[in-house]
Amino acid sequence: MNQIRLYDTTLRDGSQAEDVSFLVTDKIRIAQKLDELGIHYIEGGWPGSNPKDIAFFKDIKKVSLSGAKIAAFGSTRRAKITPDKDNNIRTLIQAEPDVVTIFGKTWDFHVHEALRISLEENLELIYDSLAYLKEHIGEVIYDAEHFFDGYKANPAYALKTLQAAQEAGADCIVLCDTNGGTLPYELPAIIAAVKKSVSTPLGIHAHNDSECAVANSLVAVENGIVHVQGTINGFGERCGNANLCSIIPSLVLKMESPCVADEQLKSLRGVSRYIYELANLVPNKHMAYVGNSAFAHKGGVHVSAIQRHPETYEHVRPERVGNVTRVLISDLSGRSNILAKAEQFNINLDSKDPVTLEILEDIKELENKGYQFEGAEASFELLMRRALGTIRPYFSVIGYRVIDTKRHEDEKTLSEATVQVKVGGRIEHTAAEGNGPVNALDHALRKALENFYPQLKEMRLLDYKVRVLPAGKGTASVTRVLIESGDKMERWGTVGVSDNIIDASYHALIDALQYKLLKDQGR
Ligand SMILES: CC(=O)SCCNC(=O)CCNC(=O)[C@H](O)C(C)(C)COP(=O)(O)OP(=O)(O)OC[C@H]1O[C@@H](n2cnc3c(N)ncnc32)[C@H](O)[C@@H]1OP(=O)(O)O
Numbered sequence: 001m002n003q004i005r006l007y008d009t010t011l012r013d014g015s016q017a018e019d020v021s022f023l024v025t026d027k028i029r030i031a032q033k034l035d036e037l038g039i040h041y042i043e044g045g046w047p048g049s050n051p052k053d054i055a056f057f058k059d060i061k062k063v064s065l066s067g068a069k070i071a072a073f074g075s076t077r078r079a080k081i082t083p084d085k086d087n088n089i090r091t092l093i094q095a096e097p098d099v100v101t102i103f104g105k106t107w108d109f110h111v112h113e114a115l116r117i118s119l120e121e122n123l124e125l126i127y128d129s130l131a132y133l134k135e136h137i138g139e140v141i142y143d144a145e146h147f148f149d150g151y152k153a154n155p156a157y158a159l160k161t162l163q164a165a166q167e168a169g170a171d172c173i174v175l176c177d178t179n180g181g182t183l184p185y186e187l188p189a190i191i192a193a194v195k196k197s198v199s200t201p202l203g204i205h206a207h208n209d210s211e212c213a214v215a216n217s218l219v220a221v222e223n224g225i226v227h228v229q230g231t232i233n234g235f236g237e238r239c240g241n242a243n244l245c246s247i248i249p250s251l252v253l254k255m256e257s258p259c260v261a262d263e264q265l266k267s268l269r270g271v272s273r274y275i276y277e278l279a280n281l282v283p284n285k286h287m288a289y290v291g292n293s294a295f296a297h298k299g300g301v302h303v304s305a306i307q308r309h310p311e312t313y314e315h316v317r318p319e320r321v322g323n324v325t326r327v328l329i330s331d332l333s334g335r336s337n338i339l340a341k342a343e344q345f346n347i348n349l350d351s352k353d354p355v356t357l358e359i360l361e362d363i364k365e366l367e368n369k370g371y372q373f374e375g376a377e378a379s380f381e382l383l384m385r386r387a388l389g390t391i392r393p394y395f396s397v398i399g400y401r402v403i404d405t406k407r408h409e410d411e412k413t414l415s416e417a418t419v420q421v422k423v424g425g426r427i428e429h430t431a432a433e434g435n436g437p438v439n440a441l442d443h444a445l446r447k448a449l450e451n452f453y454p455q456l457k458e459m460r461l462l463d464y465k466v467r468v469l470p471a472g473k474g475t476a477s478v479t480r481v482l483i484e485s486g487d488k489m490e491r492w493g494t495v496g497v498s499d500n501i502i503d504a505s506y507h508a509l510i511d512a513l514q515y516k517l518l519k520d521q522g523r
């Protein structure tokens with residue numbers, strides 16, 4: 001297999017995704033992460049587009065990268081002017097990148113409709129722009145925009161555009177599936193025709209509009225392409241770009257193409273999450289290889305088998321990409337799920353112990369009532385320990401009251417909660433306000449308990465999700481509340497279900513507090 005060069009365009013094409021926008025400082029930090037991951041080319045942006053991208057190319061010069069080359073992106077020159085007069089081409093040179101990548105038109109339809117120039121003139125644009133850039137920048141890459149659509153519409157012309165790029169000295173010609181509509185079976189014949197027509201090393205740049213961007217990139221590699229463009233997490237215009245988080249492990253682990261080192265591959269999940277964090281987006285848990293669910297087993301049959309041998313339901317070892325095997329608890333669980341969780345929580349449990357079956361039955365019954373333990377592992381651990389009788393009763397709540405008051409139409413609603421808790425032999429009665437009834441209840445509970453357990457001051461309520469579950473036959477609808485809490489060390493999820501939203505929240509809050517006390521005690 002050829003040595004594959006990875007070209008990341010998260011900072012350029014990835015930023016063209018809806019909801020993605022990076023600050024210059026984010027872009028610098030991402031470039032450093034991509035360099036550590038072993039990416040060979042990092043496309044930092046389009047300096048002719050905006051001041052932020054110009055600033056990136058200035059700032060990245062102050063950063064020492066271990067191996068990655070920085071590429072600046074732009075287009076072929078405008079019609080009717082020479083490259084030296086073209087602002088876009090001038091800014092590319094002024095950015096002083098290691099590499100310049102420009103895109104040009106391949107599809108005759110685009111030449112007529114988007115540029116509104118003649119086919120011959122477009123060939124001149126491609127040739128002039130690349131030849132001029134090559135005089136100023138050591139390495140020049142040509143992105144043949146809409147190559148596959150162009151080839152299907154007018155193969156002779158599409159190939160002529162590539163020949164113009166080759167004659168101008170392009171170091172790599174990248175075949176772009178810009179509209180993302182090409183299917184994997186179409187690639188081999190088209191790539192074979194290209195190889196007969198040009199000898200320049202070839203690359204692939206695939207979009208995901210038919211959900212085939214990764215497949216197309218891998219098929220391209222199988223057919224001799226040596227340069228693969230993509231983005232981390234598949235960020236990109238419309239449905240996104242080819243996801244490097246899927247391409248890289250497939251190349252290394254399945255296609256004998258060690259494009260990054262084993263240690264670098266182990267950082268892949270971390271890089272994925274880092275970039276989600278800087279993009280301020282929630283990670284897609286179902287992403288192949290790096291998603292939270294990529295190695296999460298829910299069905300009892302699967303859990304039973306992976307405990308005997310992980311490869312029964314895992315296509316690669318998750319550690320290779322920095323991920324872990326997870327076992328989920330739900331009404332699809334069997335005894336194996338319960339035993340796997342017990343091991344994770346350091347609880348001694350035997351498959352023959354009647355408590356195992358009791359816990360399993362409790363789970364199925366509770367899920368039927370609306371509980372969901374997948375996002376509430378702390379509640380599940382408490383449930384297990386309660387069933388085994390190994391949990392200390394840290395406190396009990398004698399009662400609570402929550403009042404919402406709005407004294408005047410223009411005034412904010414005031415929420416106030418009072419609680420009575422018992423710890424050991426002592427009873428504490430407190431009141432607190434909050435910006436909502438659940439917030440007031442949370443404050444009042446902590447205020448009452450913090451005198452006994454000062455460590456609760458470290459705890460924060462991080463997320464609060466409510467779902468009203470539809471009524472079943474002969475039953476009223478119920479509310480499920482999932483709470484995520486955390487301290488400096490850990491985050492944990494708890495669940496409460498009731499036909500009353502405050503009561504459901506109360507149960508989730510109580511579990512959150514009890515879990516904090518349990519874990520701090522060291523189980
Ligand atoms: C497939 C891809 O992803 S390509 C990258 C797409 N990314 C972006 O567009 C993001 C950055 N773009 C921008 O900041 C702006 O569009 C700019 C600065 C590049 C251009 O802005 P404007 O000059 O205002 O033009 P506008 O965006 O309205 O239209 C695009 C222009 O580029 C021209 N153009 C498009 N492709 C090419 C090309 N390959 N070569 C030369 N010119 C091109 C179009 O003909 C049009 O020019 P015209 O209006 O003079 O005919």
Ligand SMILES: CC(=O)C(=O)O
Pocket residue numbers: 013103143144145146176177178179205207
């Ligand atoms: C160049 C590019 O981004 C594309 O053709 O999709």
